[in-house]
Amino acid sequence: MIEKVRQEQVAQLALDQAKKLGCEDVSVVCAFSNENQVRFANNSITLVNNVRDITLDVYLSLSKKRIIGSSYNPTEKGIIRFIESLAKSCRALPESKDYVSLPQGPFSYSPHHANYDSEVEDASFVEYAKEAMSSALSSGANRASGSINSEVTNLFILTSGGATSSDRVSQILLNIRAFADDNSSGHGLSCSSYLSDFHPSEAGSRAGIYAKRALNSALISEGEYKVIFTPTVIANILPIASSASAFTIESGNSFLSERLGQKVAVDKLNVEDRGVFEHGLGGRIFDDEGLPTRTNRIINAGVFETMLHNSTTAKKFGKGSSTGNAGIIAPRSTTVVFSAGDSSLEEIVKETGEGLLITNNWYTRYQNIRTGDYSTVPRDAAFRIRNGEVKEPVSGFRLSDSVPRQLSNIELISREREWIKWWEVSTPTLAPTMMIKGVRVTRAVGS
């Protein structure tokens, strides 16, 4: 493949140039991505989009001085100029107190291409978009809007520590919103790496059914409710992996600061960081330092068990080694996995008795990131639960709560889980439905 050869050449050129300039540590991650998108609105295709990029993420160290940079300019001239400029800036920096040399390879990586489907490269997503819209309309909506994003990314890493590997990942993300009128809408997602796991018709149907059921919604009173959150909402409002990053914790911006080893959630909550979840969504087999990614148990039976590290933060926090989550500056998760619970969706509704069902949300913002105090706006269909059944639609309210409080108030977790990645959730997340008690609901007053 021409692009693969070019990626390796680009990475080698960047590494050679950096070594020539005296850099001791060099890590180059070169990505060739082919993104296709079909957007639609009001039952009509509004845009087809295709972007092909080669990008280069580079880390350099010189005399214990460290710098990172990204280049979208993969020409020979562009790379040489970029590395020279990066090295020049690096020389001007102070020594890093936390300097650690890059991990020494070679390493063995697995599984290769676990989330790559060659069929994604040639699929016609215009037809899939039409299928999703048609399904939404036949399920009760009168119009539908959304997008299908498909992306195939070839990754190649080369480090001065002797790490070298490549990986290939495909992703297909459908986000559809169906409308039964201006005030009633439903949402559907289908997120997968494999075409065989991509179900535009189901997502469209779910959006359409929700839209129809959301007609004639009522206002509700402020107060505390038992709330059933769909996987789409859980993946957004419980930011466990990003809060477990050593960088976020060191910056003082995590509700998990100073909580390592402590109980932070109910016993039944388990959350993992996975490098790659086979036949799941996205992921990477190596991190930006060249280390193989792995499984890290962040929350184990409600206890904050593992902070996510790169080599530098591991040293800073007195931990033996990285957890394979570099980001050179900020450790990060590539896949978040909430463990399944033991309830069916029907049991959750029944056991909730009286409460709310919230199917989607957006605009989550924090009053106090450190304490996890936030509010978010329910979006699309929401319903009252009465006598253990989903009843009338509700709207016009907001959730105003705190993440730690909610983690301690989780009552039920579903057996079924869904892959989530969309506008409000950037890291692929396998999430269940949850029922959380005592959720605070507010609304505009006196107006």
Added chain:
Amino acid sequence: MSDAEGIGVRVVFDGALAFGATNLVSKESVTDLVTRLVKNAKHASEGLKDKVKLSREQSYTADWGVDEKKKLEDVQAEFLISFLKEIDKSIPSSVSEVTFPNRNLITFYAIDEKHYENSDGSKLRGRVPRVGYLCLLTGFYDGKPSTVSVPPGYSGLGGTGGWEVMDALNLTNYVPLQLQEVTNGIRASARPPTDENISVILGPAVAGLTSHESCGHPGEADRILGREGAQAGESFLKRDKLGMQIGSEEAYVSDDPTIPNSMGFYLYDDEGVKAGKRRLITSGKFTEFLQNRQTAEVFGVKSNGSSRAVQFDREPIIRMANTFIEPGDWVFEEMLKETKSGIYIKSFMEWNIDDKRLNQRYVGLEAYRIEDGELKEAVKNPVLEITTPKYWGSIDARGGDLAFTCGTCGKGDPMQGAPVFIGAPHIRLSDVRVGARS
């Protein structure tokens, strides 16, 4: 450090729109790109219901840009670090018994160079240098942590131009002064008055954000037409709502990309249309929507130059630039003096709004109770949760002290974070209810 270079192309074929981009800039790859785009557009045009037509607009040939007195290319990494260290040193170890052990300071600059051409004959070259600063701190008072930003509301300061823009901010004075004010909010314990309707004076940062969220966004014509429905959302406004009375006669909102040295500055948009000031709300009525060439054709108007792409590989879409509540003729002290009972929300942290822009919320950081024209005790986290018509309908006074902060506006799919200014003077709302954050 980031270096990006590439080409983005948009084509319309039989009413179907296709966009594509590549950073593999060779004759071969660009030819390949355009061939793919035309093929994609042809495929999409089959049976297409809503065909795209672009409004006819004047074509231009121009070189435009922003001058730099202190060129950003000459600013070295070492200087940036010492710049931040100086600001950090200016932060006292304790401000009114509040300590700030966690301090995250960020400064950045970017130079955006663009060569634009279209099939109407426009040829434009633009160069925009941009600088900025952000700061996020965790303060501890009585053992309890509070995350705050300076300026509050996760916003920043900066603009377009050279490093002289940053020099003028005098951040080593500004940050400690702001922290002194912010700590009044951190230390506050009194509950805001929630039992009756009162007057609320909003500081420029809070009021400025309302102009962006509940006037600028719902007035974007692509939202009104439903094009952003699945992502950034739609609008409570419909095509026939131009002229609709949304607020009091004191409500005036504009958006102006041509404000010199503003964060959202440009002179020509990314469809080659000349930019100018847009008067969005005039005396309480919606008087103009933000238009690109696609929506302008649907509305039967000319584009007002609102189309922007944040990088070569993103589709140009309708964006705000510098949105603000127009200044009035009140001075803050008079506004306060003539307020019998109310609160003053000077700054905020948390905010959000529903995706039709009808139900918005702002949670105060520094805020005080007002009694008989005087500021009284600081109150803890008052919540202004209010519908958009009620909000704009409640304005009864606008100050003359227009002030701007910087923000990043999120919209698009894929997401495009656009640099903007957000501004307002002090304003007063009458007869509104506030809540308290529990």
